[in-house]
Amino acid sequence: MNDITFDYTYLQVEQTGGVLTLTLRRKAKLNAMNAAMMAELTDIFRRIHERPDVRSVVLTGAGKAFMAGADIEEYRSFDLGAFFAFQNKGRDMYRAIEECAKPVVAAVNGYALGGGFELALACDLIVASERAKFGLPEVKLGLVPGGGGVQKALRILGPYAAKDMLMTGRFLTAQEGRELRFVNAVVPPEQLAEAAATLASSLAEQAPLAVQGLKKLVNEGRDASLETAQAYDRAYLANLFYSADAQEGITAFAEKRPPLFIGK
Structure with a gap:
């Protein structure tokens, strides 16, 4: 992965086996999202979409x-056109994650607020540190x-x-996220990286085309009628x-041996 590891300013890229780990690195700004970071995330998810050596992403x-929302200092001086262009870049980024063939695990280590919460919700599974906080405080x-x-909170919560969280702008704890069923697991902070890597590794072991299909079927089927989705x-x-x-997979099951999936 050296061709993409060193290309980015705000992303650290590491690969272990079939698992690619992306770390947002803008610590001084609590990883607040600026246009450059959005472009980098959009780029990498589009580039790994077809890469057979990547089976899952953390x-x-x-x-x-994790990400404390959009960088207000960047967009506070925008005119309306520039503001909408910034929002469109964000939607392109979320769409690149949702449409990426690889399953994506969000390892939420701390604040996931505003666009950061939306970023986590664009991923397929969320593992959260006990210190994590989730919120959509734009009302403030x-x-x-x-x-x-807004619409994802409505459908999930x-x-x-959803109105309680959105209208008050209050933060949810990791445990509340687990109880509301958008967080898959809550772990101590020191165990977060290992827990996310273990989950991503288990996803990487599955048949890639089947995992890709399941991601697509769930994402697209949730807003379709039951009959249409089942068809x-x-x-x-x-x-x-x-x-x-x-x-x-069928042959390996019959022969009582582990399958060897190649993504074809």
Whole structure:
């Protein structure tokens, strides 16, 4: 991965086996999101989309924050056109993560606020430190979330819990996130990296085409009717049945041996 490891200012990129770890590194600003960071994240997720050597991704932050939202100092002087351009770059970034073929684990080490919470929600699974805090506090600035946070909070939390968080701007603890079912696991801070890596490694061991399909089916099926979503599931299953990985998985099961998936 040396061709992308050293290209970025705000991302540290490391690969162990099939797991790629991305660390946001803007500690002095609590990893606040500026346009350059958004461009880097968009770029790397688009570039790894087709890379067979990457099977899963861990996204985390350096220091005491995952990402503490957008860099207000950068956009406070924007005119309306520049502000909308900044928001569009953010949506491109979230879309690149959601559409990436690789499963993405957010390892939330601290504050995940505003755009940082939306970044975590763009990932597929969230492992959180006991110190993590989640929130969409844009109301305190006289704004509303613009990166999908409102509608995702509504769908994940339900209307009453979503309005409570959005309208008060209050932060949720990692344990509250677990109880509200958007956090998959809560661990002590010193165990976060290992827990996220273990989860990402387990994802990397699965059949890549099946994992990619499941990500797509869940992301796209949640807003479709049940009948439409189930028809999509069946069509995807039929296509996978003829893949080399499916035939290997079936054969390995019959032969009582571990499968060797190649992503084809």
